[in-house]
Amino acid sequence: MDKNALFYKLVSFTSSVHRVTQELTKNAKSDSISQTQYNILEYISVGQPVTPSEINDCQNMSMPNTSRELSKLSKKNLIEKLNDTEDRRKQYIRLSNDGEAMMNEAFATIESRFLKRIENASIEDLDEIEHALEVLQTKLFY
Amino acid sequence: MDKNALFYKLVSFTSSVHRVTQELTKNAKSDSISQTQYNILEYISVGQPVTPSEINDCQNMSMPNTSRELSKLSKKNLIEKLNDTEDRRKQYIRLSNDGEAMMNEAFATIESRFLKRIENASIEDLDEIEHALEVLQTKLFY
């Protein structure tokens, strides 16, 4: 197994992940936010609390645009901004109660689709899947 | 291992995949195409040939917008459209030579970053990674 072949397996794999993610999340988000805003909320909900800088690094946005989107989310009462007491330039962003509720709703939709997807998997399959997720997260997608 | 816990592992996993994919592909695409256009080209290059309908299903676009983006890519000589001889409504899209060249360049950049990421992995690690990719692609991201 040379590394070049492994790379092409990775390309095909990430393509599959994107396709399935697309299927699972299709129309799961509330219509009141844009896809970009949903992506930001999802990122926040996984790594809470996060700073605006982390958001623009990860989502490949510029600082001004991140700031704008966060303002919109803030106006919609979906996030809260906290000041760092150490470094007063920094902010920490986390979901508000409304934001948590919105994301819980989205995740519930996604989860039910996921459960349907794996309903025919055996216990052994599930164990294998779980193990594979851990291997990749530790050794490749760290 | 209950399925609910597995779901949250999946959420965290896909989040990591997206983050790493972002890192690997950052600025890899040519400046002459938009991110959406790059995504379409990537999708085409993995599943060549594809129909416009498949593209809008997978990329979550509407048919008119897909058609518009394909026209742009066609004007830039990055794709070719072929007619299906059986069903004359259908088209098959594939990369042109220029399109292949552009994607090869992008993939070369991405691959070099990937190789750097796994340069310290042992043979056993690589085997584990490869196996895990296959398990997930077969049993979860099919």
Place this chain on the structure above:
DNA sequence: CCTCTTTGTTATCATTTGATAACTAAATAA
């Protein structure tokens, strides 16, 4: 034959996004 469905196009308009410049405020380094 006629109708319905599928596949794709073109045009249009509102909204979102990307990019840049000019800015404030706080921390850090010289």
Place this chain on the structure above:
DNA sequence: TTATTTAGTTATCAAATGATAACAAAGAGG
């Protein structure tokens, strides 16, 4: 103390995207 860097904001404008309507042309089914 005085730069310089870091973190974030506001404003602005061009470009890309999303959504919709109106259309054409081919296939499928009665």
